[in-house]
Amino acid sequence: MKVGIIGAGAIVRRAHLPAWKKLAEIQVTAISDINELTAKKVAREFAIPVYTNNYLEIIEESSIEIIDVATPTPSHFEIVFKAIEKGKHILVEKPLTLKLEEAIAIYKMAYQKNLKITVIYNYRYYPAVIKAKQRLESGKLGRLISINGLALSRFPVSWTRSTWLYHSGGALYDFGPHLIDLILWLNNSNPVEVASFGGDISNGQMGFITHAQLMIKFEDGSVAQADISWLTGSNIFQLSLHGTGGHIILDVRGNSLLEFHGTFTPLDNYRRFCNEIKGLWQLIRQGSFFLGPIYYYFPLFEDFINSIKRNCAPPISLDHALKINLILYAAEKSIQSGKIIQLKDIFQVT
Numbered sequence: 001m002k003v004g005i006i007g008a009g010a011i012v013r014r015a016h017l018p019a020w021k022k023l024a025e026i027q028v029t030a031i032s033d034i035n036e037l038t039a040k041k042v043a044r045e046f047a048i049p050v051y052t053n054n055y056l057e058i059i060e061e062s063s064i065e066i067i068d069v070a071t072p073t074p075s076h077f078e079i080v081f082k083a084i085e086k087g088k089h090i091l092v093e094k095p096l097t098l099k100l101e102e103a104i105a106i107y108k109m110a111y112q113k114n115l116k117i118t119v120i121y122n123y124r125y126y127p128a129v130i131k132a133k134q135r136l137e138s139g140k141l142g143r144l145i146s147i148n149g150l151a152l153s154r155f156p157v158s159w160t161r162s163t164w165l166y167h168s169g170g171a172l173y174d175f176g177p178h179l180i181d182l183i184l185w186l187n188n189s190n191p192v193e194v195a196s197f198g199g200d201i202s203n204g205q206m207g208f209i210t211h212a213q214l215m216i217k218f219e220d221g222s223v224a225q226a227d228i229s230w231l232t233g234s235n236i237f238q239l240s241l242h243g244t245g246g247h248i249i250l251d252v253r254g255n256s257l258l259e260f261h262g263t264f265t266p267l268d269n270y271r272r273f274c275n276e277i278k279g280l281w282q283l284i285r286q287g288s289f290f291l292g293p294i295y296y297y298f299p300l301f302e303d304f305i306n307s308i309k310r311n312c313a314p315p316i317s318l319d320h321a322l323k324i325n326l327i328l329y330a331a332e333k334s335i336q337s338g339k340i341i342q343l344k345d346i347f348q349v350t
Contacts, residue, residue, distance in 0.1 A: 001026055001305065004058035006079055007070035008033035008042040008051075011093070016070055017046045019297040023305060030058045059083050066308075069093065072164040073173065077102035080117070084109045089116040089308055091301070095177040096321045098167065100329040100346070107322050118304045118314040119321040121181040123237070125296035128257040128279055132241065132250050133186060135259060142245025144187060147224040151179035152236040169332055170200075170208030175237075176228040180214075180324050181316075182239060182252070183226060189218035194327060194341045196334035201231060214331050253292065255279035 003020060005012060008031055020026050028048050033039035036053035043051035052058065059067060059082050067083040069076060069092040077097045083090050084106065096119050097103045110117050123129060136144060153175040156165045165174055184191065198212035211229040218224070237252040246261040249272065256279035258272040280289065288295030303315035330341040 001066060001308070002029045002064045003027065003066045003068055004030040004032075004061060004064040005048075005068045005070065006032050006055040006058060007068075007093075008035075008039045009070065012070045013042060013045070015294040015297045016068055017042070018294075019301045020068075021046070022298055023302060026305065029064060030061060032058050055079060056082065059086050059088065065089060066091065072162070073098050074164060074167065077106065080106055081109065084113060084115060084117075087113060087115065091118050091120065091304055094119050094121055094181075094324075095173060095328060096318075096325055098169065098173065100325050103322050103325040107318055110318055116304070116308050116314045117318050117321075118300070118307075118316045119324075120297070120300060121178060121185075121316050121321075121324075122293050122296040122300050123178050123252055124182060124185055124316075125299050126252055126255050126293075127282060128250060128255045129182065129252060131257055132239075132248050135248060136186060136241065136243075140246055140259065141241060141243030141248065144220075144222050144241065144243045146222060146242045147183050147187060147239055148242075149179045149183055149224065149226045149239045150236055151175050151226065151228045152232045152234050153230060154233060154235060155230045158233075166206075166208050168208050169328065170206075170210055171228055171230040172209045172212045172331060173328060174230070176212065176226070177324050177328065179226050179228060179237070179239075180327050181320075183216065183224045184320065184323055184327075186239070186241065187218055187222060187224065189220040189222060191216050191323065191327060192219050192343055193217045194330035194334055194343065195339075196331035196341075198228075199335045209332065209335065212331055212335060214327070214334075216327065251276065251279070255283050 003026055005028060020028050030050035031039050031043050031048050032052045032055040034053060039051040067088045067090050069079050073095060076092055080090055080092055195215045196212055199209055200206050201210045211231050214226040216224040239250045241248040246259060249258045254276055256276040258275050260268045283289040300315055307314040326343060330343060334341045
């Protein structure tokens with residue numbers, strides 16, 4: 001299978017290309033970037049035969065079956081839509097698009113053409129996250145009542161010179177999609193309404209969302225709270241799950257899970273500490289400690305290739321990706337209007 005990559009930034013060098021190179025049946029035959037010198041440099045580093053500054057040349061190449069889109073989110077729609085028109089399977093960085101209407105257009109076109117499209121939500125591949133999903137599905141927590149999520153990340157200026165992140169959605173569309181992905185994946189019920197607070201801490205001077213607190217109500221009556229921010233100067237990604245029969249405290253990046261039932265006691269604090277040490281040791285042993293979430297690109301890419309070969313569901317379905325975009329859109333509208341947003345009034349997710 002031949003892959004063409006659009007975008008040659010740091011995430012491609014550190015995550016995408018190392019993952020593709022581990023897959024024996026994959027040949028990365030072309031790469032493009034708006035900066036042709038960057039494309040040339042990455043092509044030489046990874047022995048890619050073709051480089052260009054015109055992504056259409058890659059999409060129009062008939063021998064390429066898969067398009068890997070790793071460009072800034074505002075450019076996703078145009079690239080993905082053109083790739084669908086040419087009958088390509090697509091892997092794309094999160095979120096799918098900036099605008100909901102663009103995500104809907106991709107959704108409709110992809111299903112008409114029977115193509116596989118997956119958005120990269122790789123945090124669900126952390127072993128502790130997988131275990132939390134298994135414990136929920138086995139009924140160990142009873143009926144799920146609520147999920148509380150925390151996705152704190154540093155202001156982009158501290159880690160990138162790129163300015164494309166400073167669109168109106170800001171922090172909500174930066175790391176927020178990863179948290180919403182896990183909330184929706186862990187809770188099998190459909191979301192029905194969203195209330196959101198926050199916005200621009202500078203009272204409109206910056207022009208983008210710097211922090212957002214979401215309340216998501218689900219069809220089964222359960223609720224989720226998502227706290228997303230660029231303002232704390234820290235990187236924290238945690239969820240707590242509460243059911244009628246038990247609780248889970250999940251530190252995603254630390255790969256740590258604590259399950260308890262009844263009252264939380266000092267003994268549970270000790271167990272939590274031990275689990276954190278075990279989680280870190282597991283990351284060190286499997287070689288992912290220093291790579292972090294980059295390590296989990298490979299299993300996602302492998303599952304995506306298998307979905308093409310076996311003609312089965314991709315690892316992150318387009319339906320799921322569309323729901324994430326729906327939540328993001330509703331949250332932004334709720335912040336702007338100060339109202340609770342009924343999702344059925346926006347788009348009927350099926």
